[in-house]
Amino acid sequence: MRYVNVITASVAAVLVSTGAISQEIDIPRDVQSQVTEVWEPIPAEVDAPDGAIPSDAIALFDGENLDAWESANGGPAEWTVEDGVLSVARGTGDIITSEGFCDIQLHMEWRVSEDTEGYDGQDRGNSGVKIQDRYEVQILDSIDNPTYVNGQAASIYKQHAPLVNASRAPGEWQTYDIIFEAPIFGENGSVRKPAYMTVLHNGVVVQNHAQVQGTTAWVGYPTYTEHGCDPIRLQDHNADVDFRNIWVRPL
Amino acid sequence: MRYVNVITASVAAVLVSTGAISQEIDIPRDVQSQVTEVWEPIPAEVDAPDGAIPSDAIALFDGENLDAWESANGGPAEWTVEDGVLSVARGTGDIITSEGFCDIQLHMEWRVSEDTEGYDGQDRGNSGVKIQDRYEVQILDSIDNPTYVNGQAASIYKQHAPLVNASRAPGEWQTYDIIFEAPIFGENGSVRKPAYMTVLHNGVVVQNHAQVQGTTAWVGYPTYTEHGCDPIRLQDHNADVDFRNIWVRPL
Amino acid sequence: MRYVNVITASVAAVLVSTGAISQEIDIPRDVQSQVTEVWEPIPAEVDAPDGAIPSDAIALFDGENLDAWESANGGPAEWTVEDGVLSVARGTGDIITSEGFCDIQLHMEWRVSEDTEGYDGQDRGNSGVKIQDRYEVQILDSIDNPTYVNGQAASIYKQHAPLVNASRAPGEWQTYDIIFEAPIFGENGSVRKPAYMTVLHNGVVVQNHAQVQGTTAWVGYPTYTEHGCDPIRLQDHNADVDFRNIWVRPL
Amino acid sequence: MRYVNVITASVAAVLVSTGAISQEIDIPRDVQSQVTEVWEPIPAEVDAPDGAIPSDAIALFDGENLDAWESANGGPAEWTVEDGVLSVARGTGDIITSEGFCDIQLHMEWRVSEDTEGYDGQDRGNSGVKIQDRYEVQILDSIDNPTYVNGQAASIYKQHAPLVNASRAPGEWQTYDIIFEAPIFGENGSVRKPAYMTVLHNGVVVQNHAQVQGTTAWVGYPTYTEHGCDPIRLQDHNADVDFRNIWVRPL
Helix, strand or coil: CCCCCCCCCCCCCEEECCCCCCEEECCCHHHHHHHHCCCCCCCEECCCCCCCCCCCCEEEECCCCCCCEEECCCCECCCEEECCEEECCCCCCCEEECCCCCCEEEEEEEEECCCCCCCCHHHCCCEEEEECCCEEEEECCCCCCCCCHHHCCCCECCCECCCEECCCCCCCCEEEEEEEECCEECCCCCEEECCEEEEEECCEEEEEEEECCCCCCCCCCCCCCCCCCCCCEECCCCCCEEEEEEEEEEC | CCCCCCCCCCCCCEEECCCCCCEEECCCHHHHHHHHCCCCCCCEECCCCCCCCCCCCEEEECCCCCCCEEECCCCECCCEEECCEEECCCCCCCEEECCCCCCEEEEEEEEECCCCCCCCHHHCCCEEEEECCCEEEEECCCCCCCCCHHHCCCCECCCECCCEECCCCCCCCEEEEEEEECCEECCCCCEEECCEEEEEECCEEEEEEEECCCCCCCCCCCCCCCCCCCCCEECCCCCCEEEEEEEEEEC | CCCCCCCCCCCCCEEECCCCCCEEECCCHHHHHHHHCCCCCCCEECCCCCCCCCCCCEEEECCCCCCCEEECCCCECCCEEECCEEECCCCCCCEEECCCCCCEEEEEEEEECCCCCCCCHHHCCCEEEEECCCEEEEECCCCCCCCCHHHCCCCECCCECCCEECCCCCCCCEEEEEEEECCEECCCCCEEECCEEEEEECCEEEEEEEECCCCCCCCCCCCCCCCCCCCCEECCCCCCEEEEEEEEEEC | CCCCCCCCCCCCCEEECCCCCCEEECCCHHHHHHHHCCCCCCCEECCCCCCCCCCCCEEEECCCCCCCEEECCCCECCCEEECCEEECCCCCCCEEECCCCCCEEEEEEEEECCCCCCCCHHHCCCEEEEECCCEEEEECCCCCCCCCHHHCCCCECCCECCCEECCCCCCCCEEEEEEEECCEECCCCCEEECCEEEEEECCEEEEEEEECCCCCCCCCCCCCCCCCCCCCEECCCCCCEEEEEEEEEEC
């Protein structure tokens, strides 16, 4: 049971008129407003200066070395680092981060070779970033290069075509800013929450909280198989692709 | 059109082994892979050069004038434009865009005054961007300035505190990149889909597809009231706040 | 600016201690509680007696006739009605409702023939309910009848296997209770909101707000094509399947 | 395992025309269709006979005793069991299940007293089911009994009014069928996934995958505090309310 004490007469009746609410409460609105204030927990402070990586980010490649990476085939990563640029060493295989990740914000820059003569479709500038070693955002030269749209640059491979094609020309640096929500599995391997991805390609929204249907698959309908916080993989897909400025913020 | 070579009778059985799928199909995997290709519709091309606004964006303020804006009180917008910067003219009221918007990507840059002496909490650098004239992302000086966390900079006002505080110091330019999904109403005013917001503050994810509970309200629990594609509003909250580089892409 | 008047001393300070909130407000909690009350709009009253259809539901088949249905091939529906039961007339084709629907709650009861000898997999008791003429919940005899799991009873065909197999034996009546959120399209045919389905099979949750990826497709990856509030379709898939007690509530 | 007949060299080209897909593949469509079949994992079988509880459900009250319950104040539950009905013993306090639950399907039946004279609003037939000891679906006599709509029967208390009022008269048994997705927390207490609820009241959808904003709170804006798989609580809110047939299926 709830009895409402009448507040002293010195406070005027005020009609709450926000949207669909309709009642009289005998206290000033600025006092009422305090009821819906939340004071804790206080969000952690992140230093995010212009042109630098956020203070809580982990640098995966800052131009110096491949310390954060391994070869997906085992052993050290064999891609090349030169002039602050990380480049696919064709034939050496994919590289994966030593560390695993779940929910993340990922920033990366990539560039496909200008020398595209003789290469078309999926053969032109193909690479990809596979988050948790499974969920691929496609990297491809998608300027004047017809292919299936759920396999062009910035697609979630074979699941979601990008909303628009924000590609830059081969030879130019391009950016991906990815917000990734990892899938969450139940005790029996059931999917309690599927994965979601939001992607900005060169600053343009191309995937907006797209629901991932499972491991991105070349063949067949995608499905989920239980896993943990797995590494990020960059693909050696037999094409010349460069990378720089890769960092990740666990969310 | 893509023609695939006719399969010869000699093709070997191939086991599909992606995730949980398990069956044998007697055709090569590269043919099977074509089944899940999608070729249309082809995403529109957007030119997104580094340091310029995307080719499909509408400039709301590009440093020149207030042509895209009106006073929320009626008549022309009375805020000031000087040296490429738009500034609140305190006491002249909010400004709203002449055009209305539904689903959008919004970019904007803002700066609160360095002269904060004597102002604290909600009184220090307060402004806000109200999308569809209703759903506010708070603007505030949130450096060393305790207030309720669901009312600090980058909060969805009185609904969602930011995941982290990525604020820069007063006097420095800060950015908001907002992906906004407008609410969608049914015939009888019911909510078929609530609004959602993703916000990057200075490049850092601070709201990730947060579900908006209704018009952001100072008092009371937020609720929805049916509306259309309404304007963007910038708040004159009796504080000195500057803006620049405001553009929007309808999604 | 917001000044909080000090409330008279006769009201004790009360610490708000719900979850993460922490502040003192000098008014009684039962007054504070009124701030988050919402009084309008008042939900419509629906009479929902035990064993009868809700007062706001539309009966699509109540045992009497096929008035709500047409043949998908044009002309009147040619399925049979006998003893309050609607039965597939094999070879006459699918039937569709005359009326179209968007967001709905759908109740239906179905029964596959006991005479299953010689029929297996997709050939045993196959039918289906296609909401908006596109999004199929599979009907099949799924007792001791191996088939692909994203094609068994209560699957969203070729997209989502049911969480569990709650099938009853052939010859027994089974129920589907379906909550369907229609996809919502933008001006250019873009998907502003995909479709979602929740399904209870014989009272057991088998699909929980599953995101539909597009028109359910026998071949290829599902995709969306813009459409309006289209009819419900029941499939003549060359099997003996009965129906009764079909009603729908527009949401 | 499924073996498919080897394709002969004579198969005709077939145009894939589902939705937006457009390409020619030189294999029969019934072979193409196999590519998107998923055969594993096979959903568990649940026996769901008419009028009985599903075989994988846990009976929380089947008319016999209070073995599944404790007093929220410690010690054994002190409510009464008579003629297969569980009744609030006013003044003895809430009862909670001994077992905790996360994602669940919950069925329960409840009845408020016919003797409502002198009781109005929140004082008439008030009880509630708090899932995970926090997220309350309101129980109230909501026939001719005005109160705030986000506090009437079938509301998610102080967060979501029901879509419609499907209440039955006092003295009649009413049902709740609830699909509850528990919130999932990150290492630092962050919310990786908020809670969601779908509720059918007397068979009518009244909450459709409503996003829960935090612990349902009498005062203030709801917020989340990290917790595990906590018990279900039934409220002694100083009113005569009966219960029967309560069961739960972990999802």
